[in-house]
Amino acid sequence: MDFEIRTAREDEYERLGEITGQAYTGDGLLDLNDDDHYLNVLRDVAGRAADGEVLVAVRDGEVLGGVTFAAPGSRLADIAGPHDAEFRMLAVAAGARGQGVGEALVRACAERAxxxxxxxxxxxxxxxxxxxxxxIYERLGFVRTPELDWSPLPALTLLTYRMEL
Structure with missing residues (x-):
């Protein structure tokens, strides 16, 4: 691994917000006509850092991607129960995909949990x-939990996964 995973610094928030927004819009995962509010949420790394831990993958000072880790009780958690940690908004820059960045970020969340x-x-x-x-999730031992699937928007159902620690 030729990059490090660590807590994001304030001077990296803007770049990580750009990467996260681009990952969702560039991959067609976010329809700006329907939900430009969520794009602002994706870009608001400082807001997430206030209630969770934002992790970044960095190589030679360049942010490659990031994820938000939410401990139990965090307002960032969507589906976590009282004994669950959750992660959200995993994103890897287009040029850094296929290099193990996403998997390393998920592993870092598991270590924190x-x-x-x-x-x-x-x-x-x-x-x-x-x-x-x-x-990646399945390779790391996450299993589908369809009973927890949910819909933040009428036309979008999110799939859920769980990894026992």
Whole structure:
């Protein structure tokens, strides 16, 4: 691994917000006509850092991607129960894909979850079209939890996954 995973610094928030927004819009995962509000949420790394831990993958000072880790009780959690940690908004810059960045960020979330007393699982939500990410989740031991699937918008159902720790 020729990059490091660490907590994002404030001077990296803007770049990570750009990467996250581009990942969702560039991959056709966000229809700006329907939900430009969510694009602002994706870009608001400072807002996420206030209630969770934003991790970045960095190589030679360049942000390659990031993810938001939400400990139990965080307002950022969508589906987590009282003993679950959750991660959200996993994004990798287009030029850094296929290099293990996404998997390393997910592994870092799992390590953080294991380090928290009382946390027994790590959970996440994903769009059906995020097949590459789903392959990473399954390879790392996450299993589908269709009973927790949910819809933040009328035309969008999110799939959920869980990894027992």
């Amino acid at each position: 294991r380090a928290l007393a009382g946390v027994t699982a790590l959970v996440l939500s994903t769009q059906p079209a995020m097949r590459g990410a789903q392959r």
